[in-house]
Amino acid sequence: MAIEDRREKEKAWRRELILKSAIEIYTEEGYHATTMEKIAQRAELSRATLYLYFRTKDEIFVHAIVSLSEFFHELLKDIYDRRFVLKDTILEELWKSFQKFYFHDPKTINATLYFHQSQMIMNLPEELRLMLDRTGSKNYEMLWKIMEFGINEGYFVECNPKTLAEVVWTSFLGIIHLENSKKAMGRKNHLDITWALAYTILSKGIIKKE
Amino acid sequence: MAIEDRREKEKAWRRELILKSAIEIYTEEGYHATTMEKIAQRAELSRATLYLYFRTKDEIFVHAIVSLSEFFHELLKDIYDRRFVLKDTILEELWKSFQKFYFHDPKTINATLYFHQSQMIMNLPEELRLMLDRTGSKNYEMLWKIMEFGINEGYFVECNPKTLAEVVWTSFLGIIHLENSKKAMGRKNHLDITWALAYTILSKGIIKKE
Amino acid sequence: MAIEDRREKEKAWRRELILKSAIEIYTEEGYHATTMEKIAQRAELSRATLYLYFRTKDEIFVHAIVSLSEFFHELLKDIYDRRFVLKDTILEELWKSFQKFYFHDPKTINATLYFHQSQMIMNLPEELRLMLDRTGSKNYEMLWKIMEFGINEGYFVECNPKTLAEVVWTSFLGIIHLENSKKAMGRKNHLDITWALAYTILSKGIIKKE
Amino acid sequence: MAIEDRREKEKAWRRELILKSAIEIYTEEGYHATTMEKIAQRAELSRATLYLYFRTKDEIFVHAIVSLSEFFHELLKDIYDRRFVLKDTILEELWKSFQKFYFHDPKTINATLYFHQSQMIMNLPEELRLMLDRTGSKNYEMLWKIMEFGINEGYFVECNPKTLAEVVWTSFLGIIHLENSKKAMGRKNHLDITWALAYTILSKGIIKKE
DNA sequence: AATGAATGAGGTTTCATTCAT
DNA sequence: TATGAATGAAACCTCATTCAT
Numbered sequence: 001m002a003i004e005d006r007r008e009k010e011k012a013w014r015r016e017l018i019l020k021s022a023i024e025i026y027t028e029e030g031y032h033a034t035t036m037e038k039i040a041q042r043a044e045l046s047r048a049t050l051y052l053y054f055r056t057k058d059e060i061f062v063h064a065i066v067s068l069s070e071f072f073h074e075l076l077k078d079i080y081d082r083r084f085v086l087k088d089t090i091l092e093e094l095w096k097s098f099q100k101f102y103f104h105d106p107k108t109i110n111a112t113l114y115f116h117q118s119q120m121i122m123n124l125p126e127e128l129r130l131m132l133d134r135t136g137s138k139n140y141e142m143l144w145k146i147m148e149f150g151i152n153e154g155y156f157v158e159c160n161p162k163t164l165a166e167v168v169w170t171s172f173l174g175i176i177h178l179e180n181s182k183k184a185m186g187r188k189n190h191l192d193i194t195w196a197l198a199y200t201i202l203s204k205g206i207i208k209k210e
Numbered sequence: 211m212a213i214e215d216r217r218e219k220e221k222a223w224r225r226e227l228i229l230k231s232a233i234e235i236y237t238e239e240g241y242h243a244t245t246m247e248k249i250a251q252r253a254e255l256s257r258a259t260l261y262l263y264f265r266t267k268d269e270i271f272v273h274a275i276v277s278l279s280e281f282f283h284e285l286l287k288d289i290y291d292r293r294f295v296l297k298d299t300i301l302e303e304l305w306k307s308f309q310k311f312y313f314h315d316p317k318t319i320n321a322t323l324y325f326h327q328s329q330m331i332m333n334l335p336e337e338l339r340l341m342l343d344r345t346g347s348k349n350y351e352m353l354w355k356i357m358e359f360g361i362n363e364g365y366f367v368e369c370n371p372k373t374l375a376e377v378v379w380t381s382f383l384g385i386i387h388l389e390n391s392k393k394a395m396g397r398k399n400h401l402d403i404t405w406a407l408a409y410t411i412l413s414k415g416i417i418k419k420e
Numbered sequence: 421m422a423i424e425d426r427r428e429k430e431k432a433w434r435r436e437l438i439l440k441s442a443i444e445i446y447t448e449e450g451y452h453a454t455t456m457e458k459i460a461q462r463a464e465l466s467r468a469t470l471y472l473y474f475r476t477k478d479e480i481f482v483h484a485i486v487s488l489s490e491f492f493h494e495l496l497k498d499i500y501d502r503r504f505v506l507k508d509t510i511l512e513e514l515w516k517s518f519q520k521f522y523f524h525d526p527k528t529i530n531a532t533l534y535f536h537q538s539q540m541i542m543n544l545p546e547e548l549r550l551m552l553d554r555t556g557s558k559n560y561e562m563l564w565k566i567m568e569f570g571i572n573e574g575y576f577v578e579c580n581p582k583t584l585a586e587v588v589w590t591s592f593l594g595i596i597h598l599e600n601s602k603k604a605m606g607r608k609n610h611l612d613i614t615w616a617l618a619y620t621i622l623s624k625g626i627i628k629k630e
Numbered sequence: 631m632a633i634e635d636r637r638e639k640e641k642a643w644r645r646e647l648i649l650k651s652a653i654e655i656y657t658e659e660g661y662h663a664t665t666m667e668k669i670a671q672r673a674e675l676s677r678a679t680l681y682l683y684f685r686t687k688d689e690i691f692v693h694a695i696v697s698l699s700e701f702f703h704e705l706l707k708d709i710y711d712r713r714f715v716l717k718d719t720i721l722e723e724l725w726k727s728f729q730k731f732y733f734h735d736p737k738t739i740n741a742t743l744y745f746h747q748s749q750m751i752m753n754l755p756e757e758l759r760l761m762l763d764r765t766g767s768k769n770y771e772m773l774w775k776i777m778e779f780g781i782n783e784g785y786f787v788e789c790n791p792k793t794l795a796e797v798v799w800t801s802f803l804g805i806i807h808l809e810n811s812k813k814a815m816g817r818k819n820h821l822d823i824t825w826a827l828a829y830t831i832l833s834k835g836i837i838k839k840e
Numbered sequence: 841a842a843t844g845a846a847t848g849a850g851g852t853t854t855c856a857t858t859c860a861t
Numbered sequence: 862t863a864t865g866a867a868t869g870a871a872a873c874c875t876c877a878t879t880c881a882t
Contacts (some may be wrong), residue, residue, distance in 0.1 A: 007841095011841095026329075027329075028329075029329060029332075029333070030328050030329025030330055030332065030333060031242075031328060031329070032241075032242060032328075032330070032333075033329075033333065035875085035876060035877080036876075036877060036878080037876080037877095045842085045843090046842065046843045046844075047843085047844090047877090047878090048842070048843050048844075048845095048878090048879085048880090049841080049842055049843065051877095051878070051879085052841070052842075056877080056878085057876095057877065057878090110327075113327055113387070114327055114328055116387070116390065116391035116394060117320075117323055117324050117327045117328075117387060117390055117391070118240050118241060118242075118324055118327075118328065119236070119237070119238070119239055119240030119241075119243075119394060120240055120242070120394075121391075121394040121395065122239075122240065122394055123239065123240060123243065129395070132395070133395055136391075136395070157411075159407055159410075160403070160407070163400075163403050163404055163407045164407065166388060166404050166407075167404060167407050167408045167411060169384070169388065170381065170384030170385045170387065170388050170404070170408065171380065171381060171384055172384065173383070173384040173387045173388060174379070174380030174381055174382070174383040174384030174385075174387065175380045175384075177323070177326070177327060177380065177383045177384065177387055178376060178379065178380050178383060180326065180327055181326035181327065181331075181346075184326060184329060184330075184331040184332055185331065185339075185342075185343055185346070190373075193370070193373050194373055194376050194377060194380070197369055197370070197373045197374065197376075197377050198377045198380065200369075200415065201377060201411075201412065201415030201416055202411065202415060203415075204414055204415035205410065205411030205412060205413075205414035205415040206411055217861095217865075217866090221865095221866090245850080245851065245852085246851080246852065246853085247850090247851085247852095255867080255868090256867065256868045256869075257852090257853090257868085257869095258853085258854080258855085258867075258868050258869075258870095259866080259867055259868065261852090261853070261854080262865095262866070262867075265853095266852080266853085267851090267852070267853095427862095446749075447749075448749075449749060449752075449753070450748050450749025450750055450752065450753060451662075451748060451749070452661075452662060452748075452750070452753075453749075453753065455854085455855060455856080456855075456856060456857080457855080457856095465863080465864090466863065466864045466865070467856090467857090467864085467865090468857090468858080468859090468863070468864050468865075468866095469862085469863055469864065471856095471857070471858080472862075472863075476856080476857085477855095477856065477857090530747075533747055533807070534747055534748055536807070536810065536811035536814060537740075537743055537744050537747045537748075537807060537810055537811070538660050538661060538662075538744055538747075538748065539656070539657070539658070539659060539660030539661075539663075539814060540660055540662075540814075541811075541814040541815065542659075542660065542814050543659070543660060543663065549815070552815070553815055556811075556815070579827055579830075580823070580827070583820075583823050583824055583827045584827065586808060586824050586827075587824060587827050587828045587831060589804070589808065590801065590804030590805045590807065590808050590824070590828065591800065591801060591804055592804065593803070593804035593807045593808060594799070594800030594801055594802070594803035594804030594805075594807065595800045595804075597743070597746070597747060597800065597803045597804065597807055598796060598799065598800050598803060600746065600747055601746035601747065601751075601766075604746060604749060604750075604751040604752055605751065605759075605762075605763055605766070610793075613790070613793050614793055614796050614797060614800070617789060617790070617793045617794065617796075617797050618797045618800065620789075620835065621797060621831075621832065621835030621836055622831065622835060623835075624834055624835040625830065625831030625832060625833075625834035625835040626831055637844075637845090637882095641844095641845090665871080665872065665873085666872075666873065666874085667871090667872085667873095675846080675847090676846065676847045676848075677847085677848095677873090677874085678846075678847050678848075678849095678874085678875080678876085679845080679846055679847065681873095681874070681875080682844095682845070682846075685874095686873080686874085687872090687873070687874095
């Protein structure tokens with residue numbers, strides 16, 4: 001069965017290649033200008049071949065997003081699993097994970113933000129929308145359980161853990177968003193400094209002092 | 211000249227109508243699905259008529275965004291002008307302004323976010339990109355001067371005012387962003403609660419205590 | 421009634437202005453790019469006003485052509501009237517008239533050629549086509565009578581006067597045509613030399629020697 | 631590779647079909663009225679398919695013209711190659727070639743004349759303009775070398791060979807032009823007679839007698 | 841499995857012409 | 862009389878997707 005194995009592998013590899021190509025084009029030219037033709041060219045395949053791997057153009061993007069989302073889930077899960085070790089450094093650790101997440105694949109993160117910001121999602125076929133929903137929920141839940149832990153253990157100020165999860169998450173989102181619009185405008189950015197100050201403020205606001 | 215006056219007024223009114231229609235369609239269906247035909251239908255005009263008011267589809271959106279941006283500028287300027295009265299409540303006031311801004315016209319704000327998030331801007335003709343740039347810069351500057359005031363007067367923690375402006379602004383952006391993606395997913399949201407907690411945390415992190 | 425007179429004059433003057441403007445734009449940009457808007461701008465009138473003077477865009481051009489054709493008719497008639505004076509120099513005189521005609525208003529001549537060459541004429545409303553036809557026929561007849569004179573008087577070789585008229589006329593047409601395509605190609609031209617040689621050959625072929 | 635071969639052939643055949651369809655519509659309705667839709671219908675293809683073969687509408691016409699021009703080039707070259715055999719009958723032979731050329735594909739010749747007469751060419755993209763230019767120049771050069779031969783060998787009257795080439799060429803052009811405008815006017819024509827007389831006159835003017 | 845070719849559906853834009861003032 | 866505004870009709874072109882090989 002070695003031959004079948006190899007085929008399987010090749011197929012998986014091609015899928016990845018297509019996803020990567022699509023995201024690259026998206027990054028360079030935006031969603032609107034990302035045509036199947038361009039994706040195919042970059043992947044050195046024919047346009048028709050793309051349809052052997054994905055049924056529609058949107059599916060390509062949704063799969064890229066979901067795949068990234070799963071990577072993020074692992075990061076979060078890792079933190080949650082180590083929560084009793086991390087204790088009150090858990091917020092700092094989380095923030096680091098956000099950064100790690102971002103630098104792991106900023107291109108796809110941007111595509112994700114785009115999908116969520118545009119009304120794209122609403123026009124997606126039910127099935128794809130559910131995929132995005134499920135994967136997103138899983139991460140949100142993880143995040144929220146981490147917050148719950150912090151509050152329950154008395155490390156964080158008392159408040160609704162779900163809301164806190166959202167606030168932390170939006171801090172991250174906002175930074176990415178600003179980063180992007182600056183890039184689009186052709187302006188330089190000092191992402192690291194913003195990131196540092198954001199964390200300083202956030203932690204001051206969240207972490208209880210004795 | 212009464213007749214010319216009325217014409218002028220009618221023209222301005224039509225312009226507004228077109229902008230509003232475009233944004234509405236955008237809100238309901240997303241940028242890609244916002245066709246000139248649909249805008250025209252909603253405005254009860256012919257497609258060709260739109261071109262009497264705006265030269266391209268992008269121009270419509272850019273003008274909507276700029277117009278909103280100018281409204282925001284007034285809010286910011288008002289706060290800055292009253293800074294010596296507001297004193298240490300200036301952050302709270304600013305946060306309220308953000309909310310006011312958002313509820314004034316959430317639809318156009320979303321379109322704005324979309325434009326900045328997508329690579330749309332990069333593909334815009336120079337002239338339109340400059341329009342967006344200029345108007346955005348003005349607001350950023352205002353925000354930054356407000357922060358500077360807070361720091362110089364000793365109300366806020368010491369830090370780089372520009373970076374602080376960014377952090378405050380990204381907090382707002384992030385919330386909007388999350389709100390949108392929730393809406394797109396068809397989920398309910400408790401925006402007010404998030405907003406409140408975000409401010410609590412932010413102010414704790416920014417405002418100096420004696 | 422002086423006031424009515426002046427109005428009449430002004431109206432005629434405007435008509436001319438419109439014709440001139442249309443032909444100018446045509447010369448600079450070609451028929452396809454000659455829009456009513458551009459004609460109006462050049463004539464410093466509003467687009468709608470053009471329709472007070474001409475019912476359609478084609479009408480403008482047809483009138484310009486007809487007007488020029490009438491000028492040409494006068495030239496030809498003049499030669500014919502002086503035929504007994506001119507005698508065997510009548511061919512030379514005719515050739516000079518062609519040149520005079522061309523330099524009188526090359527732009528409109530080109531427009532005329534265009535109309536005749538394109539299938540434009542076929543798509544014209546009956547009425548306009550007839551206008552062109554009538555005026556063209558008149559000139560053709562004149563030309564043919566001049567040839568007839570030359571043949572009957574024994575100045576020209578014996579042949580069918582109508583056919584001869586055509587041959588002479590096509591010699592002229594061909595030169596203009598070449599001139600135009602050279603211009604369109606951006607090449608320089610030595611029109612006068614071509615003209616001279618063409619006449620030399622033509623006259624050698626037509627004029628009887630004793 | 632038989633399969634690829636056939637594909638190649640089919641593709642070439644389709645190209646020809648499109649060119650032919652375009653020229654036909656042009657002949658019947660004129661350039662302006664020749665829409666991609668109509669061309670597609672006549673070729674029994676979809677509008678989009680046309681764009682697989684030619685990038686723009688203009689490209690279709692330019693290619694048709696160039697292709698015809700190449701046919702003409704062969705005719706001219708053939709005469710030039712046989713010049714020492716033809717000797718003083720070379721002018722007659724040339725004139726016959728003109729006729730042969732015209733009857734080979736009068737429709738495309740007319741389209742060619744149209745392109746050269748209208749300012750169309752000026753508005754063409756550089757690349758297409760060059761194509762026309764190059765192919766035109768080649769033929770002009772051939773014609774001029776034939777004239778040069780006639781003059782040098784003492785068959786033709788002494789004069790500038792380039793100018794003579796132009797005069798001969800314009801004689802042809804003029805006849806075609808007249809033919810066309812007559813057709814457009816719905817008049818009958820006796821092309822052969824005109825042609826014969828034109829040649830008689832031309833040869834009398836050009837060929838030296840001893 | 842892979843692809844060249846074909847296409848339907850739809851997008852933005854232009855322009856001659858009409859009409860109310 | 863003159864015109865600003867409006868529009869129907871149509872043009873060119875693009876692209877996601879399907880199909881025959």
